[in-house]
Amino acid sequence: MLEKRTPIPVSQAVEKVMKAATHSHSSEQVHITKAYRRILAEDLLAKHPVPPFDRTPYDGFAIHSDDSQNASRENPVTLRVIETIGAGSVCEQPVQRGEAVRIMTGAMLPPECDAIVMLELADTFTEADEDYMTIKRHFPSGHNLSYKGEDVSEGTMLIEKGTIINPGTVALLATFGYEYVSVTIKPTIGVFATGSELLEVEDELEPGKIRNSNTQMLLAQIERAGAEAVYFGKLPDEFESCYSQIKEAAVKVDILITTGGVSVGDFDLLPEVYDKLNADILFNKIAMRPGSVTTVATWNDTLMFGLSGNPSACYVGFEVFVRPIIKTRMLSSTPHLSKAKAILSEDFSKANPFTRFVRGTLSYQGHHLHAAPSGFNKSNAVSSLAKTDVFIVLPGGTRGYTKGDLVDILILDTEEGSEWPWESLSSSK
Template structure:
């Protein structure tokens, strides 16, 4: 039997990233940009606001004319015009003149303050009564006070949030330069697998990995392409892999990666001439995760066990997709949390426990989300994080701090695997 030497997670991730490639860019309609990744920096090409404007409905005046005004010393100003938002006042405000101005309208020439409508009283003969001294610049939204022309509002590779849609629109991106989504193929192997719509049979289980991966691919930013389910037959699987490679940017297979008699993936890699980067990682679950490279394309041999498959994807495939989408922090986001329960059993390998992160009065706490075996399906349902428990000779106690990896995050981490182990032992 083949003896495999496990390598550390950090080394495995580095090996994978050596073969990750940047993708290409495409123009997409602004209204479809939510959830995509920016293909270039978003730079302000003009000041925001683009002109001095009024933040309120009221009257634009020259502050100098309001000197000394108070409730006991009111004055009548001549209303010489009205500016709706979007309109521009022609001419200049003069001595003791006011212009009725709406929220968002450009301040007229000569004016340097806006009196709120609530503090004014209309008088006969197109006049308005004011009763307060205004400071120069009072109630004005100044040109550029929000954003100066030239400011980088979001860097290349940023996830496009709803909040980013606003500046994209403001700076004229009717079409947004976005990272083209890489196509990630999924090929399931295993004679025990039934389709979700098939009735259960003795000895068989339904294929859950594929559907989980299709969703994981979407969350990571790729386009999933399901290429079918194959029995444990070497010739058939080899052909399937070869066909698949022509259609995808990255190929994921599930199952067949172990050292058993029915685990054909090592043979398939050999047959097609792919070079194996590694086939054993010092981690649980997913130690048999195998990654190979073939003519510039990465092939991920993920475990057939759901939890192992899930973890393998998030650690190794996600960063490849995010890197392709120009992210500068392609890895799953790593943060510290307080352990909410004991993990008594020591493990020589680094463990990634499906966990639920809860916030307790400003503190981040992580608890396991359920049954913890590589084959587990149920613990995935509630997991929003992976709890990282570095391998060693001792277990972990509730209250200790540990690294967590945030599954739903879109910001990412730069190099999450530096200093994982020593940081909390």
């Protein structure tokens, strides 16, 4: 039985998938030590000014600037040092005119003072058990001060929810006392392997068989996208148990991925499973290479992705269709792969009847982005994937490209994303 499928353009396929994506507002609290790489579930606002008080960035003396008004080499001014303030301490007495306070880096400025003299610029001496310091120039008001709120003023919106937490964000969270942080719950992505030709990774090779590489690859892609993976094993090639296993798994996860078909002779069981589930098929063919045989269906709250069994096609399908759903559920406003342009570093002579996603390697030359196909680029290739950090996107209906051509790229290994990278890429009809 030959099923006829009608391919739709990539941009339309992504649009359909995104419409089916539901924003999840579920969040959980994690300890700050577990926050790195999670996604903020609430906007991060400055709870207080930073620094929270006027302070000194240097070791030195806090003074009344007016006391230094007439100081010069010829007319040095001597002030009595009444106290020493270490970082974390506060001055215990009011500082009068003619007095100074020895102050350590990071310490709070006494409220009466308004300038800092760096240690190196003062001469010190002791007389009759009293400490003194002498200055030979004017230190204007505000000299060498770190003002309260100069870094961040109270209430400032610092980081938007939906942003991934990096080491700098962690520093901010600590600054504002977030011992626990509200982060988005990781969506759960189930994976089924399919294919009677597949051996497990621990098996010896047999004639006609290959080891299953898609499952382990997908588990890592899911982790990279920030979600939680659940592996459900290999689907049986018998309809009823295949149906019941898919149905059982689908209620446990947000997204369910199968790769390849489940064949009984000529016959792929999966369309029939979708049919019996009464799942809503969004599309089952896309005008793209690799990955044209990609099916997406919705069933209750679960999105079901039938990705190609070919490693490269499966890889691309995940990044283009599944990743943006994961990111959207985690509140990202830029859930798609980050889009840019690059100079093609070598010829790619194949014609492109459909939008083609060439697995490529990104490099910087000066301030220019360059991209090269990362090797053997058939849909069933696996070797090129390890060197892939971009997709070079060649629009359908174009001929071969040559070295030096400017091409669209989608960048994989970046925390940044794009809001909608598809406008100019969707020229395939």
